[in-house]
Amino acid sequence: MIAAVHLSTDLTVWVSALLTLMVFSFLYRDNPFYKVAEHIFVGVSAAYWMVIGFWTTLWPQVIVKLLPAASRVTSPEATPGPADLTALAPLALGLLMLCRLVPSWSWLGRWPTAFVIGTTAGYGLVRYIRSDFVYQIRATVGRGLLPMADGRWLWQESLAALVILIGTLSGIVYFINTREHRGGYGRIAHLGLLFMLVTFGASFGSAVMARIALLIGRFQELLGDWLGLLS
Amino acid sequence: MRRRITQIILSTVALLLIASAFATRPSGDDAPVLTRLLAFCDQHFSVWFSVLAVFAFTLGGVNLMKTHWRKVRDRAADWRYSLITLVSFVTVLVVGLAKFGGPPGLQGDVTAPDGWLTGIFETVLSPLHATLYALLAFYISSASFRAFRIRSTASTILLASALIVLLGRIPFGATMTAWLPAPLTFLRMEDLSLWILKVPNTAGQRAIMIGIALGVVAMAMRLIMGAEKGQGGRSGE
């Protein structure tokens, strides 16, 4: 089962194994190795995002649209179409955003910000009302509290519907913020809080599996790829 | 004045997009101008938004460089670490923009398997990412040790629901309750844990969702009506 140690001879495996250990060393306490890993990470990831953003989005959506001939640079066999001047708008907004780098012009950067916020607010409003309000009301109502099939009462579905109804309603009551939680009303709100605690407990329990999976992944690489201990 | 322009941009964009959700799709050129305008906005604004996201990455990157460059220049505390950030940033930027490795010149995909960027991704970024996440496995074990104590009704409920879900996910939990006879099978750990997720969890999540949906609507309305102070402070206007 446990084979002898076969250290990897691949340089890249060594680099990633060492970086892995440098990060794990933070579990003991903060130390220079962790700091090195942290600072490499910050630099590499910021640049990676910029590079990916440039080639996947800025290039096709702005540069190629304005200068169709540019598409030959990345794929020589492409046939450039006509220029699309609507791409000037995001380019202009983007340049305004970069004005934030110059303190005296930084106020211009608020316009693209306003566009971004306006877009999210506009799209978000309707999408949230549809998916997280209307659909949820429909789903809670379902087939009522006494669903039947072939003249038989489906008691398990019935119980589930009742629990969901009570939990959802008392939870909504908990979130009513312009009224103090007192008396009978407060007790309903408290019931809502208890339901949410069940939710949080379930989430926490479920999350454990997620986290352990990541740890297993790292150990597989350390023990397998690097030390050659796993068959 | 400047502030008013900002507000006008925000409100106009938002209202156009809200209207576009209910507008009839224009069919042909004789469709009303308004519906064609709304369709144009619906189609293009999300593309523009995405382009702006890339400009935001860039703004972030340049800011990062400014901060760390200043530290290196002033020989501030820990400036050597800042130098590491600068060097790794510039290296990846050059490698990525020039598409080193991979197909000749600037051709092909930046994430081509033999490109240097992919090499950096697999040897540096990927293990750093994954290990930082894996720290969570340790943190979640110490946090659950600390947090799941029977102190009150509330914490007991939290504990019970977490334990059932935890046990329901592993074979050990299933074996523990496998002896339960036929009418009580729903109490078996794996079924009970799925029931908790499907029923009380759904209720709690739904209450949160409906509340948040209303929160989103309210925030959007405040933004459109110019009643939101949160974005951007007050100076410089």
Add this chain to the structure above:
Amino acid sequence: MNRIADILVRFESLDRRWIYLVMALAVTGALLSGLYFPDRPSDVVRPVYEHIEALPSGAPILLSLDYSPSSAPELEPMAEALTRHALLKGQPLCFISLWPTGNNMIARVVSRICTEEFPDAVEGRDWVRLGFQAGGEMLVNSLRDSLSARYELDMGGTPLSDLPALASVQGLGDFGLILSLSAGQPGLKEWILYAGDVLDVPVAGGCTGVGAPQFFPYYPLQLVGLLGALKGAAEYEAALAEGYPDDMPPVMRATRGMGPQAVAHAVIVAFILLGNLAILVARRREVGR
């Protein structure tokens, strides 16, 4: 008896690093011993499998890999199982991503499954790589009516109109199923809000154990089914092994990961129970005094 109680009481203020050590040892031990447990598909996972089985042949599936290497240990087994299923069943698969790291994640799945396990499968006919573009939910939104609004070329530089896999596809509504494997936002939720509920195209997906409880309110009205965490992946592998017994490797990736999972879970449960026992003992002593 008293000594045990003493130890227990001290246990209450245990340095967290001891917990870390025990966890590390438990996972290492479980990995080295190589134990695993087979699973069976639950009734939230099975609908995803059955939906793909019921698709008319040639109906394309959109698979969005919305994660980074950090969550890959959980979501990559799902991506592999779903890719395997689509290729076995003959549904063209279209890879896309809302996360900047997505292109590299797509590359991994393609090389491991599409090219290695299915040497006869052809890019463009059996699978397509569209890759990442910025924008998150706005990317989903702009693909609603036409994929070419954002993707003129696939990742390899071929124009979309030359790809037989997407011959029947205009916009997102023409897919037989949209699958999102999501490690957070943007991810499955955005696909539900901006594609599924708007276009009435079936959406299903997988998510990390952290995200899973959040998606139950959407099931089954807005979500065909859900693969939650490594267990969901293992359940899907079980469904595949049942449906295609001859084409599957003996033990698949997620199933193999469930052994160490079980051990680690048991360790955490033990710690929680011991911590509570410690409190009870301490409380009893206080009462005794």
Add this chain to the structure above:
Amino acid sequence: MSAYVDPQTWNLLLVTIVLCGLIAWGILRARRGDGIRVRRFAALAEVERAVVAATEAGRPVFFVPGVRDLDNMQTVAALSVLAPVAAQVARRGGRLYVPTSRSMVMEAARDICRDAYAEAGRAYLWDDDQVSYISDDQLGFVARVDGLIERQRPGLCLFMGYFASESLLLAEGGHHVGAIQIAGTASPVQLPFFVAACDHTLIGEEFFAAGASLEGDRHMLGSLRGQDLGKAAAVVAILCGVLLATLAEVTGADALVRLHDAFMDIFRTG
């Protein structure tokens, strides 16, 4: 009419008009000066006390406004909590650090903090670098913030806004240096970790209300009233729907079934 409005969307349009109308009504009424009270949030009462304790101990305050950009409603809400917190810290002459993961958020947070310190007459204590951009990458961000927490040893950590898996990394980091921790988020996924690991947590919508009750901003308070009416409407709709559905299912009476179908048509999906 159908040349302009898609008849498929009438029910959604109706719900949208009702909800937006309720909120707009709340805001407009508040503008005219109707007093609205928000219920007490235990978490917020703690903020002021914790700011005092941290400053007296000579330890800084950390405010992390989440990991999403300004386009995320939670980030906006976080910044509206930041304003009064910055004012409190400035008044006590304390140090405030705001690490951000988006450059636009950084710009906005800088404006807010600079204003707060200036208004408290302590502009000389403020340095723009106390609001820093770290990385768009959430893990790059959290790696750095955890490092900062370990080194600066804050007495109070506020985690407000959208968080993903970094919630527990941050909260355990803060716990390790013995900081008081107060969190607020509407990310349902991360709430459990904050609830388990922080001293106080603003859950979901409470978080949106928090800014309003701290600042006493009339518009915010007004929209809260509107939101609450929206919630009451949801409760009533669900109760009516369940009643009708149950009666229709049990009796099978034609009139009831039709009434139920007509009512649920408002919440038609697909």
